Each structure stands twice: as C-alpha cells, then as structure tokens.
Amino acid sequence: MSEEKELKPWVKPALEFGPVLLFFIAYGRLKEQQFTFGGEVYEGFVVATALFIPLLVASTLILWKLTGHLSKMQLMTLVLVVGFGGLTVWLNDGSFFKMKPTILYLFFAGALGFGLLRGKSYMQVMMDSALPLTDEGWMALTKRMALLFLGLAVTNELVWRMLTEDTWVKFKTFGMPVIMFGFFMLQSGLISKYSTEEDES
Template sequence: MSDEKQIKPWVKPVLEMGPILAFFAGYIALRDHVFTIGGTEYSGFIVMTAAFIPLLALSTLILWRLTGKLSAMQIMTLVLVVVFGGLTIWLNDERFFKMKPTMIYIMFGAILGVGLMRSKSYLSLVLGEVMPLDAEGWRKLEFRMMLFFFGLAVANEVIWRTLTTDTWVKFKTFGLPIAMLLFFMAQSGLMARHSTEEADKDAAE
C-alpha cells in the first residue's frame, strides 16, 4: 500500500507545470529588457532564471507537503535546476541553464540503461502503481524510454546551440512536455499487451 497522500488530480500537474509556464511568461515579458544589478547588466533571461529557481523549489516543497513523497526524477530535476541555474546567474551566462535539460535527460537515460544491464526495473519503482506491467513489458518500456531520453538530450543540444533563445524557450516550455505525452501515447499498445491489471483483479476475486 502506498504512503502517498491523495490529492486532487489537477494539483500535481499545476505544481509541476506552473513554474515552467511562469518562466515562459516572464521571459516573453522581459526578453527585450536589460537590468543593472550591483553594477552588472543582466538580460531578462537571466532575471527569469533567478526567479525560476525559488519558484520551482517552492512548488516542489508544496508537492512534497501535499503528497508526502517526491520521485527521484523530481528531486534530481530540482538539484540540477539549482546547480545550473546558479551557474547561469553567477557567471551571467545563459548557456548553463540551456544545458540543464541535456544533463537531466542524459542522467535519466543512463539510470535506465544501468537498470537494464543489471536486470533491475527502476522505472517500475516509480510508475508500478499507475502502470502495472509484467517484467517483459517493463524491460521494453525502459529500453524505449532510455532511447527517448537520449534523443531529447540530443534535440536540446541541437536547438540551443543552433537556434535562437526564443525558439529554445518555446521548445523547453511546450515541446518537451508534448514530446513526453506523445511518447507515452505511442506506448499504449505495449502497455495493453503487457498489463497485469486483469491478472491482479482475477487473483483478488
């Protein structure tokens, strides 16, 4: 039985996407402005990065207080945002914040890869309650997700290095969540074939 506290379905996505949408809105409003703080000029992107870090930390804290738990993905994301966002502000260089999604997806892909090599299903520990699959189903899903994460890392690098900051911000705000949604929609067949939900119901009767 899970120790996670029950919350309304809309609360979690609002807390997870709220800081990202706030960053997007703030960037759009401030992208053409330059702010002088302590004798140093900072772009609107840097200023919004400075605002995004505590906003994400606050939303993560609220989510933890409401649910009683955080996933490894949420914790790692917060840590990397603090590290790379901090470097962006300290060095006044937006490239560090743009590299953050690359590091996140490489780490997630590497963790899944290690799990596959060790025949351990790390993904099932996170999603096992909402997506009951058999062992083969988890292996297939984790392999596909590992490739997907590495693909997102490559896409992020290509976009921030070759396209404008506006394009990268739109990609980060809308492209990445949409890509994640489409990925899981594409796995519906796999989930249906390898679901153990019916078997669990039959065993309970």
Template sequence: MAEKKIDGKLKTALELGPILAFFVAYLWLKDRVFIIGGTEYAGFVVVTAGFIPIFLLSMAVLWKLTGHLSKMQVVTAVLIVVFGGLSVWFNEPKFFKMKPTIIYLLFGAALGLGLMRGQSYLQSVMEGLMPLTDEGWMILTRRLMIFFLALAVLNEVIWRTQTEETWVYFKTFGLTAAMFIFFMTQGRLFSEHGTGEDEAE
C-alpha cells in the same frame, strides 16, 4: 511514509506552474536589460533567477501536501539550482539551457545501468501507475532510455543552433509534448503486456 493523495489539478499546477510562469515572464522581459550591482543582466538570466525559488517553493508545497517527492523531482530540483545558479552567477544563459541535456542524460544512463544489471529501475519508480508484466517493464525501459538520450541530443541541437526564444518554446511545450506523445504511442505495449485484465479475472 506513504504518499498522500491530493487533487490532480492542484498537483499538476504545482508541477507545471513554475514552468509556465518562466515562459510568461520570459516573453515579458526577454528584450529588457537590467543593471544590478553595476552589472548588466539580460531578461533571460533575470527570469532564471526568479524561476529557481519559485520552483523550489512549488516542490516544497508538493512535498508538504503529499509527504513525497520522486527521485526524478529531487534530481531535477538539484540540477535547476546548480545550472540555474551558474547561469545567474556567471551571467551566462547557456548553463541553464544545458540543464535538460544533463537531466535526460542522467535519466537515460540510470535506466541503461539498470538494464545492464537485468533490472528495470523504471518499474521500481512507476510500478503502481502502470500495471505491466516484468517483460513489459523491460521493453518500456529500453524504449524510454533511448527516448531520453534522443531528447538530450535534441536539446543540444536546439539551444546551440536556434534562437533563445525558439529554445524557450521548445523547453516549455516541445519537451512536454514529446513525453506525452511517447507514452501515447506505447498503447500496443500496454495492451500486450498489461496485467490489469488478469488481475480483474
């Protein structure tokens, strides 16, 4: 089924809205302790419990409107349910903090596996978004693989050595900014290996 086009602002709101909601709720509840069923739960765990259904609902709406979810979105949703659920079930925030590490390791490993087979899995996922030559896709895939692995290491360092609040800021804004900066710095690659001008001619 072909992906249906929807308003870009709505798509962005559905993708980033749950993350921003998590951030706002955390700032509001981070210093509170909730007693549920005789067990004490820190604000972080309660916010995590609320984030899971909100994220799944936003993905369901996005799928309903577009008829499509990317493999990355599906994997992310599964890991949010698994690691968020573990954090709530065991009343242990560290599981949810490990989620970005696992996500980036999986994405980096998948890209690396494709490279070992002489293929760019990134190209098969994003080819319609960025017109690049085959060589350009291979270069971008190698760079993104290294970038994902670096983010996995960075997330481990942050959540293990910094405060919980610092990690929440890093998760909400740092990782998003890092991804934006990465693609902004690939301008030369897009210029040298882009196919847009050739197609126009």
C-alpha cells in the same frame, strides 16, 4: 513507509508545470530588457531564470507537503535546476540553464541503460511502479524510455546551440512536454499487452 496522499487531478500537474509556464511568461516580458544589479548587467533570460528557481523550489516543497512524497525524477530535476540555474545567475551566462535538460536526460538515459545491462528496470523504480506492468513490460518500456531520454538530450543540445533563444524557450516549455505526452500515448499497445490489471482483478 507512508503512502502518497491523493490530490485532486489538477493539483499535481499545476504544481509541476506552473513554474515552467511562469518562466515562459516572465521570459516573454523581460527578454528585450536589461537589468543592472551590483554593477553587473543581466539579460532578461538570466533574470527570468533567477525568478524560476525559487518558484520551482516552492512548488516542489508544496507538492511534498501535500503528498508526503517526491519521485526521484522530481528530486533530480530540482537539484539540477538549483545547480545550473544558480550557475546561470552567478556567472551571468544563460548557457548553463539551457544545458540543464541535456544533463538531466543524459543522466536518466545512462541510469536506465545501466539498469538494462544488469537486467533490471530502473524505470519501475523511478516511476514508483505507477503503471500496472509485468517485469517484461517494464523492461520493454525502459528500453524505449532510455532511447527517448537520449533523443531528447541530443535534441536539446541542437536546439539551444543552433537556434534562437526564443526557439529554445518555446521548445523547453511546450515541445518537450508534448513529446513526452505523445510518447506515452504511443505506448498504449505495450501497456495493454503487459498489463497486470486483469491478473489483480
């Protein structure tokens, strides 16, 4: 099995977050407009979604080409974006794309919870052991991640169902990444406590 190729630090975040940022920009420019294709009228949100799908596919393929590797989370995200984004465009209904984060986070919360019940950390598998943690550390982090994913799923549902479309787009583009970043910053104590780096040195 080939090892993941190293990239410059900015390349992977740019490929992962770039399509999301471009979706936000496209939505901002198109949200007040309507477009007619084949006799069907499409709102700007649906058109922005239609543009986002090939962008994400292209960026994911580029990332795979550059690294020779894709994580399970990246693959699952790609499948759901193509599936739910495709339904949004096909049925001309933006609710499918808005539900995508809920389904994704519920899937991960359920998978992690199932692993915990079996005494295993699927988080360690999903992250390809990217963090140098003991088995006990992975179990503790997995419990926290399962709760985080569950919380994000519930929050996404509340935001898209109860607030405006603009609010959801901003939450999806900036709110969720900030929450994830903040969560991992708060895990510094756990990572330090269960780190295996000293054992390997």
